Amino acid sequence: MNINIHEDQTLQALIDRVIPADEYPSGWEAGVGDFIERILSTDLTVRIRFVEEGLGLLQQESRARHNDTDFANLPHEAQDKIIEDLLAGKTAIDWMISATEFIMLIIRLTIQGFYSDPDNGGNHDAISWKMINYHMGPRDAFWPTIDATPPQTISWDTISSSYEIIVVGAGAGGGVAACVLAEAGHRVLLIERGDWLTATMLRPDHLRNQRTMLGYDTPAGPPADGNPRVHSTSAGDAIVNPTDPQWSNNAMTVGGGTRVFGAQAWRFCPEDFRMATTYGIPEGSSLADWPITYEDLAPFYDRAEWEIGVSGDPSGDSIAGPRARGYPMPPLHSNTATTVLRRGAEALTQKTGPVPLLINSVARDGRGACLRCGACVGFGCPGEFKNGTHNTVIPRAIETGRCDVLISTQVERLLTDTNGVVTGVAIVTDANGYIQRRTVNAGQVVLSAGAIETARLLLNSTSTQEPNGIGNNYDQVGRNLQGHVYTGALGIFDTPIQDCYGPGPTISTNDYRHHNDGIIGGAMLANEFVPTPLNVWSTLTTSHIISLWGIAGKQGMRDLYTRLSLIQGPIQEIPNPEARVTLDPKVRDKFGMPVARLSGNIHPEDYKAADFIANKAAEWLTASGAKTVIPLSRSKSEGPSGGQHQAGTCRMGTDPATSVTDKWGRLWGHQNVHIADGSIHVTNGGVNPVLTILANAYRISDHLAIKLAAEENVIENTSKNSVNVVRE
Known part of the structure; x- marks a missing residue:
């Protein structure tokens, strides 16, 4: 790096106009220079030359405007004028690079260095957090010492050549399936594309987590290099990497999304399984009923709640159908916002209750109770208080001695014999730049790689009998891609309402999940x-409440952080057959495998529902006393939904012509291939879907275990009868 960050007066002056000094230090004084030096030498090495050129051109711009005066020596008003002009694209000299892009990059890096966690090099002594009264952990919290050693995994060289069952993907569904099948006595290989990350590897990094896409690799996501996807719109195809929101990132590590989720554990309600019957089928949609009912899934919801561990109160999920019992743990404690929002809900005669969470509210299963830190969703839990498959069912599977866990390995395709019957999988790994491949045989294969990657795997697995991909003779694999359009409203109160006691969601309403006039479905709000x-900062600037830069932006953050409340929820999307996953004909990943191409749009009805729910959230905040309320709804930008709630690409059904699996998640035409992730969802509910994924995985793997036991019993009885015949 030719630029000497700490001696460049132009950069220092620029940073200090983005975050000027007042009662609190300026950006430079708070360590932004240290942050930029670190980030340019690690994550953003490709931007070094751009920054060097930009700083040189800024100096020339200043001298051209102000009689050869350096930018650093100009009065603040003159510096601000140059910044304003460059942001608007007005220059006094010819810039060989984009002046606006350069200034925006410095603003973004300055904001990141000032407001992110100190471990990233800036924000010395967490000074900006003190300024706005944010604290990442309770000040009196005592974090337990966690064993950072993952359970033993199998090495590439010691994998068996054959297993009874292979489970692809060690997330919510795959973790449950591996446990149920191993405990039923079967030899299982659980294959995970990512690593087994420890709590220390998932530190609360404000730049690199599953909730904040700032262009940096995240520990639980695949590296940007070598893992592209194609995002297709009417404007053309764009190659995107996992740090881009259009990639639709899903955590790839043992535990999958349960490592970094917000842990909201909602049941789908009866109407969620009967959407077409309840509302009819909108034009241009593929809205359909599930082939199962709430009553079919209820016992498995109960099992997931008690075996994985949910804290809550049934009154908080009263819209769901009948329950056999309550939750195994009480709800987490309220925070400052709860009382205020409850009063507003009462004024609207709106029913509310606590949010069910896959988080320990009390010590359970050898792990402690949540300390209520302010860094939950998108982050791993330093105390392992969140309940995921990595710290519940997968260790149980390993303890049987019948489950091998293979990490850092990608499944390229399913293998078939000459009759088109699936016989196993082809796998690949990158061992320090050395690519290795091999095949593993299995009598049964369970796919749980997430809606996008499960569809991609099936499409990439062709045979003579199924040239367009296994299970895809009716062109259904990859269609009906759904996620969740999030919508809600932002409220600003006169007094503090944000106390930073996590996880955060403490009060919710299900009044708008269904039966809203003129709306198909709806959403939970919390x-x-x-x-x-x-x-x-991002929310306030995109909502035009505070400035991108300058003293007003800094003081706006200090004034508003504790007075903000956000209410939002995920609307029930209407499935669209043209929102889909296909294989791109040209783009390949680092292993040479065709990448997923995401295309299509959300259904027009989703915009109506999003606006409706945003207005309901705004009404709630207004009734609660918010003085400024801004509805936040989905933009009209093109592209399908997806992300961490991705679903629908291998939907269950009763007809192979309109679905990919039967009601047991069994691939049509393949008795020995099952799917146990969100891709089998016909619709995705107006709530977070993880509990439904867990429950369905229990239901499907239980059924498979019973089926295999019955087959073994028949074989055993047949064998005994044959012996008897011989003896006779």
Whole structure:
């Protein structure tokens, strides 16, 4: 790096106009220079030359405007004028690079260095957090010492050549399936594309987490290099990497999304399984009923709640159908916002209750109770208080001695014999730049790689009998891609309402999940997770409440952070057959495998529902006393939904012509291939879907275990009868 960050007066002056000094230090004084030096020498090495050129051109711009005066020596008003002009694209000299892009990059890096966690090099002594009164952990919290050693995994060289069952993907569904099948006595290989990350590897990094896409690799996501996807719109195809929101990132590590989720554990309600019957089928949609009912899934919801561990109160999920019992743990404690929002809900005669969470509210299963830190959703839990498959069912599977866990390995395709019967999988790994491949045989294969990657795997697995991909003779694999359009409203109160006691969601309403006039479906609404300072800055600037830069932006953050409340929820999307996953004909990943191409749009009805729910959230905040309320709804930008709630690409059904699996998640035409992730969802509910993924995985793997036991019993009885015949 030719630029000497700490001696460049132009850069220092520029940073100090983005974050000027007042009662609190300026950006430079708070360590932004240290942050930029670190980030340019690690994550953003490709931007070094751009920054060097930009600083040189800024100096020339200043001298051209102000009689050869350096930018650093100009009065603040003159510096600000140059910044304003460059942001608007007005220059006095010919810039060989984009002046606006350069200034925006410095603003973004300055904001990141000032407001992100100190471990990233800036924000010395967490000074900006003190300024806005944000704290990442309770000040009196005592974090337990966690064993950072993952359970033993199998090495590439010691994998058996054959297993009874291979489970692809060690997330919510795959973890449950591996446990159920191993405990039923079967030899299982659980294959995970990512690593087994420890709590220390998932530190609360405000720049690199699953909730904040700032262009940096995240520990739980695949590296940007070598893992592209194609995002297709009417404007053309764009190659995107996992740090781009259009990639639709899903955590790839043992435990999958349960490592970094917000842990909201809602049941789908009876209407969610009967959407077409309840509302009819909108034009241009593929809305359909599930082939199962709430009553079919209820016992498995109960099992997931008690075996994985949910804290809550049934009154908070009263819209769901009948329950056999309550939750195994009481709800987490309220925070400052709860009382305020409850009063507003009462004024609207709106029913409310606590949010069910896959988080320990009391010590359970050898792990402690949540300390209520302010860094939950998108982050790993330093105390392992969140309940995921990595710290519940997968260790149980390993303890049987019948489950091998293979990490850092990608499944390229399913293998078939000459009759088109699936016989196993082809796998690949990158061992320090050396690519290795091999095949593993199995009598049964369970796919749980997430809606996008499960569809991609099936499409990439062709045979003579199924040249367009296994299970895809009716062109259904990859269609009906759904996620969740999030919508809600932002409220600003006169007094503090954000106390930073996490996880954050403490009060919710299900009044708008269904039966809203003129709306198909709806959404649950709840107060949001404790927001990081960077996310608040983004929300306030995109909502035009505070300035991107300057003293007004800094003071706006200080004034508003504790007075903000965000209420939002995920609307029930209407499936669209043209929102889909296909294989791109040209783009390949680092292993040479065709990448997923995401295309299509959300259905027009989703915009109506999003606006409706945003207005309901705004009404709630207004009734609660918010003085400024801004509805936040989905933009009209093109592209399908997806992300961490991705679903629908291998939907269950009763007809192979309109679905990919039967009601047991069994691939049509393949008795020995099952799917146990969100891709089998016909619709995705107006709530977070993880509990439904867990419950369905229990239901499907239980059924498979019973089926295999019955087959073994028949074989055993047949064998005994044959012996008897011989003896006779």
